[in-house]
Amino acid sequence: MGPDLILKGGRVIDPSQGIDTVTDVAFSNGAVSRIADDIAPGNAEVRDVSGKIVTPGIIDLHTHVYWGGTSLGVDPEMFARDSAVTTMIDTGSAGPGNFAGFRKHVIEPAEPRILAYLHVSFAGIYGFHTSLMVGESHDWRLMAPRLAAEVIEANRDVIVGVKVRIGRHASGPSGIDPLIVALDVAREMDLPVMCHIDEPPPSYEAVVAMLREGDVLTHCYRPFPNSPVDPDGTIRPEVLKARDRGVYFDIGHGMGSFSWKTAKAMMAAGFPPDTISSDVHAFCINGPAYDQLMTMTKFLHLGMPLTEVIERSTAVPAKALQRPELGTFGPGNVGDASIVSVVEGEFELADVRGLVETGTQKLKAEGVVLAGRWWHGE
Structure with missing residues (x-):
């Protein structure tokens, strides 16, 4: 046939x-x-x-596509068309309290594949907007480990891990403790954690020190404060230790987490990201992140060979997801x-601090x- x-x-x-x-x-x-x-x-x-x-179908490991269910969600099919993405991983838009709606109204009707890291907070990322910002990990009462485990067990076909957001904005007075809860759920359900890190406290080092083999640290090229490199360009020791034990370092560009200064220092020190992702959401889709291809373009500008840019957007995220049928043209796979x-020309490439580089591709x-x-x- x-x-x-x-x-x-x-x-x-x-x-x-x-x-x-x-x-x-x-x-x-x-x-x-x-x-x-x-x-x-x-x-x-x-x-x-x-x-x-x-x-092979491009995988964006960090997106927010609970369109209509959260203020930061974007239309997944529009995003897939514009970015040539075939698999989007939604990272914590929904928690155990609203995942059923995400699945029924967005994941199942969408033609491109949507998988998810389930947020350990009951309602996921519910207070993210330009005019209002409520860190869902601030309130300890919203941590829902038992419910998260139940929802994961019922949706293992589409849930690939546990999401938590840590930092001054995301967890505030709760500090690093929500990560402890997320790791507990992940161990119980035998899944990885994806951890967001923003401004301190806690420190970048404290967060990566807790992550295990297979876990994902997203926003790995974020700017000061809480950059992974010292002012002299030296990578912080806990970051190197985390990579050695198998933690994945993911870009998660978004509106606050990609800095040219950090990127150049990390690349010069021989520390490329494991995975390239956009962290696309409603407040960065019109810049500075735009989409997955724009984020990949920035790594071409940094001197990463095209084959490696593609590998970090196909084969490596498939490995991080433990979905070997994705990210490959091996016969019999998806x-x-x-x-x-x-495209050749001159293109403005902006980071999250407004620093613009001019790319030629x-x-x-x-x-x-x-x-x-x-x-x-x-």
């Missing part, structure tokens, strides 16, 4: 298999079926993607693909394949 869809003549970059060559990709029955030159079309739909880059191009969305069918693009 022949393929259903063939992407013909693109530059196929699949870091999970060490592939970077001009070739064809075929999909059958919702899965990847073959990578080869000049695949015979038979009765398949054929899309000419010559001159474009074809990657038939998702992202088609992008590299920019990644642009050209098409999306979901479950082996052409979903979006010309």
